[in-house]
Amino acid sequence: MSEPEVKKELTEAEKRQLLRERRKAKMAKGQASDRLNNILSQGSSVKTNVKSVLDEEESVAKATSPSLSNEEDDPEIQDITSIAMQPPISPTPPIGEGTPEDIDAIFNKIFQQQQQQSGDFKEGDGNDPMANLMKMFSEGVPEPGLSRATTEKPFDQDPAIAKYQMELYEYQQYQHKLWKFRFLIIRFICTSVNFFYHFLTIPDNAFRASSHSYVRGLVSSTPVNTFIMWFLTIEAAILASYYFISSKNGLFQTRNENSLILKGLSLGAMVLPQLNAIKPIVARVFQYHDLVGIVLGDLALVVVYFGLLSFTR
Amino acid sequence: MDFELEPTLETLITQDTLKWIFVGGKGGVGKTTTSSSIAVQLALNHPNDQFLLISTDPAHNLSDAFCQKFGKDARKVEGLPNLSCMEIDPEAAMSDLQQQAQQYNNDPNDPLKSMMNDMTGSIPGIDEALSFMEVLKHIKNQKVNEDDSKDKISYRTIIFDTAPTGHTLRFLQLPSTLQKLLGKFQQLSGKLGPMMSMLGGGANQQDMFAKLNEVQKNVTEVNEQFTNPDLTTFVCVCISEFLSLYETERMIQELMSYQMDVNSIVVNQLLFADDDESPCSRCVSRWKMQKKYLDQMAELYEDYHLVKMPLLGTEIRGVENLTKFSKFLLKPYDPKVDRGIITEMKEQ
Numbered sequence: 001m002s003e004p005e006v007k008k009e010l011t012e013a014e015k016r017q018l019l020r021e022r023r024k025a026k027m028a029k030g031q032a033s034d035r036l037n038n039i040l041s042q043g044s045s046v047k048t049n050v051k052s053v054l055d056e057e058e059s060v061a062k063a064t065s066p067s068l069s070n071e072e073d074d075p076e077i078q079d080i081t082s083i084a085m086q087p088p089i090s091p092t093p094p095i096g097e098g099t100p101e102d103i104d105a106i107f108n109k110i111f112q113q114q115q116q117q118s119g120d121f122k123e124g125d126g127n128d129p130m131a132n133l134m135k136m137f138s139e140g141v142p143e144p145g146l147s148r149a150t151t152e153k154p155f156d157q158d159p160a161i162a163k164y165q166m167e168l169y170e171y172q173q174y175q176h177k178l179w180k181f182r183f184l185i186i187r188f189i190c191t192s193v194n195f196f197y198h199f200l201t202i203p204d205n206a207f208r209a210s211s212h213s214y215v216r217g218l219v220s221s222t223p224v225n226t227f228i229m230w231f232l233t234i235e236a237a238i239l240a241s242y243y244f245i246s247s248k249n250g251l252f253q254t255r256n257e258n259s260l261i262l263k264g265l266s267l268g269a270m271v272l273p274q275l276n277a278i279k280p281i282v283a284r285v286f287q288y289h290d291l292v293g294i295v296l297g298d299l300a301l302v303v304v305y306f307g308l309l310s311f312t313r
Numbered sequence: 314m315d316f317e318l319e320p321t322l323e324t325l326i327t328q329d330t331l332k333w334i335f336v337g338g339k340g341g342v343g344k345t346t347t348s349s350s351i352a353v354q355l356a357l358n359h360p361n362d363q364f365l366l367i368s369t370d371p372a373h374n375l376s377d378a379f380c381q382k383f384g385k386d387a388r389k390v391e392g393l394p395n396l397s398c399m400e401i402d403p404e405a406a407m408s409d410l411q412q413q414a415q416q417y418n419n420d421p422n423d424p425l426k427s428m429m430n431d432m433t434g435s436i437p438g439i440d441e442a443l444s445f446m447e448v449l450k451h452i453k454n455q456k457v458n459e460d461d462s463k464d465k466i467s468y469r470t471i472i473f474d475t476a477p478t479g480h481t482l483r484f485l486q487l488p489s490t491l492q493k494l495l496g497k498f499q500q501l502s503g504k505l506g507p508m509m510s511m512l513g514g515g516a517n518q519q520d521m522f523a524k525l526n527e528v529q530k531n532v533t534e535v536n537e538q539f540t541n542p543d544l545t546t547f548v549c550v551c552i553s554e555f556l557s558l559y560e561t562e563r564m565i566q567e568l569m570s571y572q573m574d575v576n577s578i579v580v581n582q583l584l585f586a587d588d589d590e591s592p593c594s595r596c597v598s599r600w601k602m603q604k605k606y607l608d609q610m611a612e613l614y615e616d617y618h619l620v621k622m623p624l625l626g627t628e629i630r631g632v633e634n635l636t637k638f639s640k641f642l643l644k645p646y647d648p649k650v651d652r653g654i655i656t657e658m659k660e661q
Contacts (some may be wrong), residue, residue, distance in 0.1 A: 012324075013543075019318075019576060020542060022616045024569070032566050035613065039562055042609060043555035052563075053570050 337475040338550035343581035348474035350639030356396035362469035370476035542574035553603035585648035
C-alpha cells in the first residue's frame, strides 16, 4: 500500500473516530434526554420530561463511583496517536449491560405463567403436578430450618438476608426452649406445692397411695379431692398460658418448620396433592402433642411423689 | 474540525473492515427494502466477495423482497451469485434444541424434560434467543480453514434485516441476559441438583453445563465484535414523521448505551413534491410535513450520514428493482434528474 493511500486510510479512520466522539459528546451530560424532550415538544406530544437510558446510566454510574473529570460541555478531541496507543480502559461490557433484563423477574414471570396456564386448563382440579411445582417455585421452597414466613422467594435471597434468617431461626429456637423451661419450672413448683400442701394438711395419712384395696376404701374426714381439683385447675391455667404464649410468639410454627414429618409431607405433596389437606391436621397434632406432654409430665411427677412417699411406710 | 458528511452510504459500502451490518427501525419504515438494497450494493461493488443477508424478524419478508423462496439455510440470490439470503426460523431452532437435549436424556416420560420445554417456551425473548442461537450455529458452520486459521468467516459481511425496534434491542441484550441466565442455572443446579437427579438428568447435567459454557464463550466472542465500530455498525431506517423520528432517536440512544456504532440513517418514503409537474394537494401537504421533520433531522443528525430515499410508484421487489433503487444509497436522489424512476419501475 502506497503512502498517500495509507494516509487516506488513516484520515478516514480518524474521521470516523472523531465523528463517534462528537456523537457521544452530544449525548453526554443530560443532553440525550434534552434531545428526546425537544423532539416531543416540537411534535406536540402529550409526553413530557422523558429520561434517556443514557442519562439513567450516567446517574447510576455517578452514584456508585464519583467522577473525577472536569465538567466540560465537550470533551477534548484526542490525538489519533493517543487513541491508537491507548489500551482499553475496561473490558468490553456485554451489550445491554446498562439495562439488563432482570433475571429474577424473568423467572417469576415464567413460573406465574405456568401456574396460570395449568390453572386455566384444569380449573377446579388442584391435582396438576406442574402447577403445584411451579407454585412451589414461585412461593419459594424454604431452606431446611428456615421459616416459610421469612423466606420469600429463593431467587431473591442474598447472603445477608440468608444469614439474618438463619439467626432469626436460631433465636426462635432459643425462645421456644426458654419458654418451655420457664413453664417447666412453674409446673414443677405448682405441682410440688399442691402435692406437699395436701400431704401435710390432710390428716390420718389419708393422702397416700396404697396397693391394699381396704386402705383405699377407708373414708377420710378431710376430702382429698381438693388436690385433684387444684391439680386440674393449675394444669388448665398452665396449658392455656402456654398455648397463648406459643401462638403469639410463633413458637409452634418454628417447631413445625423443623419437623421432618411436615417436610416429608411437603415433598410428597408435589406428586400427591391430597397430602396438602392433612398438613394442617398434622401441624395441629404437633401443637396438641406439646400440651399433652405437659399434662403427662405433671401427672408423672405426681406419680413419682406418691411412689417416693410409699417408702416412708 | 468540520467534515462534510455525504448523505450516502458510500462509506459503509466501501469500508473493508465491516463484518456485521444491522438494519433496523420501527415497523413498516422499509427495513427489509433498505437491508436488501445494502446487500445488493455490497454484492455489486465487491463481486469477488461473498455476502449474507439474514432476516431475524419472525415475520420474514426477504423471500417477498427478492421474489425468491429462502429458508433457514443460506441460499444464493438468483442474478447475484455472491449474495445469499437466510430466514431464521425460531420453531426449527427450538426443535433442534430439543433434539440436542435428547442426547442427554432419552426418557420420554421424564417430567423434567416436559418442564424444561414448558419453561423455555415461556421465557420472554425466547424467539430472539433462538434466532441468535441459529445465527451462532450458522456462523460457526461457515468458518473455513484458510492457512490453518480457524477464525476466518467465509462471508465478508453479514447483513441483518432485524425485527422492529423492541425485538432487536432484546436480541442485542442477549449476551448480558445469557450470562445471568447461566449464573442462575448454576445456582439452581446447586439447590435442586439432588431432586433433578432423582427426576432425571443424572450424570449428563455436567455435560449440559459444559455445553452451555461453550455457548457462552461463543456469545461473548460475538458480543466483542458487535461492540467494535470497525467491525459492526447499525443503520437506522425511518420515515419523516414524528413517531418514527422519536423512535429513531430512542433507538440510537439505546444502541449507544450498548456501545454499538450508529453512523447512518436512511429516511424512506420521501415525496420530493416541490418539483412535481402537476402536484396533488395531498402530496404537497404531506411533503410539507416531511420537510419539517427533515429539517429537524438535519439539525439532530449533522454527525450522521442522512440518506434520503424517495417514495416510488410501485413496490420495490425483485433483484432488478432493488438494484435500481439501491443506487440512491450511493448517489443522492435528485428529484429533477431521477424523477422518472417513480413511474418507470415495473412490478415484479
